Amino acid sequence: MVYHAVLRRNRQNRTNYRKRAALLLGRRSFVSITVSNQNVMAQVLNASLNGDRVVTSVQSRQLMKYGWKGSMNNLPACYLTGYLLGIKSLEKGVDHLILYTGRKSYTSGIAACLKGIVDAGVTIPISESSLPDAERIRGSHIARYAELLKKDTDKYNVQFSNILKNGWTPENYPDHFEEIKSKMRNTGPTDNQVASNNTENVG
Template identity: 40%
Template sequence: MATGPRYFVPFRRRHEGKTDYYKRMALLSSGTPRMVVRKTNRQIIVQLIVPEIEGDRTLVAAYSTELVKYGYKGSTSCTPAAYLTGMLFAVKALNAGYDEAILDIGLARAKPGARVFAALKGAVDAGLDVPHGESVLPDEDRLKGAHIAGYAPERAGDLVENVEAVAQAIKKELV
């Protein structure tokens, strides 16, 4: 192990691969609340977070497991679920009085059409002001679940109609 006055021990979360502090500092210096999108194996989580001295504070949160209350029947970790979760998050944020955010995808890979960008598209479609480029957003067929119905019609069932019905039910909650 290196020693001496020039040796720098990295931060624990950087060493564990959980935080990129350079990107985090750039996001925090904007002063705008962050729309944090995280994906797990079973769900999509979208939160509106502001930094404070004691630690980050969550203002609004939406989980893809909440979509069942609106009649969603598909998987809670797929692209249509991410889109609907982003839409639900935006409705909650707008009802709470927040109308803008910047996207924070953490260590997720920024690949065009990814689930994190599906959540962004849902938030933008619901009316939240998030700066983005159109080239990274997934196409409408993927957001509605047509790609799932194409390769697994027995599992998808009426997923496309279900996604559209849930999107309409979520938009009704916008005050």
């Protein structure tokens, strides 16, 4: 029997070395997205032989700075986290990214986050058909579900307890989403800054 050595991070199902090699050879900035049970984290990194360097990073809890009162890990939160990361990326002069998932699955949360990054003005090679539709990103499906569940007060109060504690109702998800996105857009880089960044990155 022949013994084949397996790298530790491969055994732990943490690193896809084929994808890592492609990142190093391509010398492209990449985005890594993690959606947990409580939070969303999105990072822009540069790969090197000595380890990855973080260019900029956003957690969904930062959405509260803009007044966000909804969940921290649903589709609207994933999108807004990506949108904020896209704005910060442009401020750092990064306007082209590729997605690195490693050994993680490509989920709807990751897709929503990518959509936010792209809508902020960053170019990512991704098929539109793999992204959630606009209504789900705005939380319209949550608002509809809340309207139906409202007939059972007890279930409604349990399901949306955290949101209700914030003095807000889930039926308002789409409007609240647009309000927060608008605040982010108005505090992001100016058109001149984006144009300057795009010029610097040509060639």
